[in-house]
Amino acid sequence: MAVHRSYLYAPGHSAKLLGKVFDCGADAVILDLEDAVPPERKAEARKLVAEVLGRRPAYVRINAVRTEQAERDLEAIGGLCADIKVPKVESAEDLAWVAARAPDARLHPILESARGVLAAREIAAAPGVAGLSMGIQDLSRDLRSGTGWESMLLARSQVVMASSAAGAVPPVDSAFAAIRDLDALRREAVAARELGFFGKVAVHPGQVDVINEVFTPSESQLAHAREIVRAFDAAGQAATRTPAGDFVDAPVAERARNLLRLGRATPA
Numbered sequence: 446m447a448v449h450r451s452y453l454y455a456p457g458h459s460a461k462l463l464g465k466v467f468d469c470g471a472d473a474v475i476l477d478l479e480d481a482v483p484p485e486r487k488a489e490a491r492k493l494v495a496e497v498l499g500r501r502p503a504y505v506r507i508n509a510v511r512t513e514q515a516e517r518d519l520e521a522i523g524g525l526c527a528d529i530k531v532p533k534v535e536s537a538e539d540l541a542w543v544a545a546r547a548p549d550a551r552l553h554p555i556l557e558s559a560r561g562v563l564a565a566r567e568i569a570a571a572p573g574v575a576g577l578s579m580g581i582q583d584l585s586r587d588l589r590s591g592t593g594w595e596s597m598l599l600a601r602s603q604v605v606m607a608s609s610a611a612g613a614v615p616p617v618d619s620a621f622a623a624i625r626d627l628d629a630l631r632r633e634a635v636a637a638r639e640l641g642f643f644g645k646v647a648v649h650p651g652q653v654d655v656i657n658e659v660f661t662p663s664e665s666q667l668a669h670a671r672e673i674v675r676a677f678d679a680a681g682q683a684a685t686r687t688p689a690g691d692f693v694d695a696p697v698a699e700r701a702r703n704l705l706r707l708g709r710a711t712p713a
């Protein structure tokens with residue numbers, strides 16, 4: 446099972462960043478055709494992104510769903526891109542619009558409006574969806590709110606619950622804007638992980654190592670998980686406690702097993 450901890454964006458019109466983005470240590474790369482690209486450079490960005498996709502697999506973020514720009518994006522990258530990030534999604538119909546134009550692609554809707562977050566369950570269950578992610582900058586614009594953890598907590602929780610209720614993989618957390626403040630990035634990534642997100646997008650190479658570290662189980666977390674599984678199995682899968690005194694029952698042991706599986710799936 447391949448899992449992505451970090452996703453690094455590069456603007457589709459920047460030949461310079463497109464030339465570097467694959468070498469920054471991110472588990473996955475997203476080539477952007479949407480908000481990082483100025484309106485007058487959209488055509489140039491499509492051409493550059495299509496050229497890159499001919500050489501390297503990458504995610505592509507198209508323009509806002511159901512717009513003429515998105516239509517042109519899908520014409521340019523159709524057949525070249527297996528994973529499409531779909532911004533501004535607010536309904537399952539929005540995704541059907543993309544799927545009709547890119548039938549073989551996996552869809553990754555970005556929830557970044559009040560309507561999108563409130564429709565998260567329907568969106569997570571739509572055909573072709575491979576996983577949800579969030580866009581905090583657009584969401585805070587829509588809500589006229591701040592972007593801080595407390596302002597976005599309810600929306601984040603709703604997206605995690607909707608993903609889980611639809612049986613989808615855990616959602617991917619939003620970009621963190623203060624690119625030089627790595628301590629604050631770490632705090633937000635840890636909090637997102639604890640809430641149920643897995644992975645976070647980066648907008649700068651300097652953010653990648655922090656995100657990878659936060660979403661890689663540490664040696665002490667893995668040792669603790671092994672101790673839980675050992676204690677549970679030794680008790681014949683009955684409720685028990687570890688030698689250190691932690692209560693263990695079936696869901697606790699299952700969570701520990703999930704962590705051990707994740708430890709095997711994340712790059713060393």
Ligand SMILES: CC(C)(COP(=O)(O)OP(=O)(O)OC[C@H]1O[C@@H](n2cnc3c(N)ncnc32)[C@H](O)[C@@H]1OP(=O)(O)O)[C@@H](O)C(=O)NCCC(=O)NCCSC(=O)C[C@H](O)C(=O)O
Nearest residue numbers: 454455456462465466477481580581582583620648649650
């Ligand atoms: C944010 C940036 C414009 C900053 O760029 P820059 O000023 O060049 O940064 P640095 O001088 O610190 O760069 C240091 C070196 O790293 C290279 N670099 C920078 N960014 C990237 C990158 N993304 N990929 C690869 N390499 C990168 C620079 O070239 C420097 O190299 P060198 O000259 O050799 O030292 C810029 O980082 C940027 O454009 N980032 C991506 C922005 C983007 O694509 N945004 C889209 C996603 S935003 C989002 O998801 C919001 C969401 O929609 C929501 O609503 O919340």
Ligand SMILES: [Mg+2]
Nearest residue numbers: 557580582583
């Ligand atoms: Mg956005």
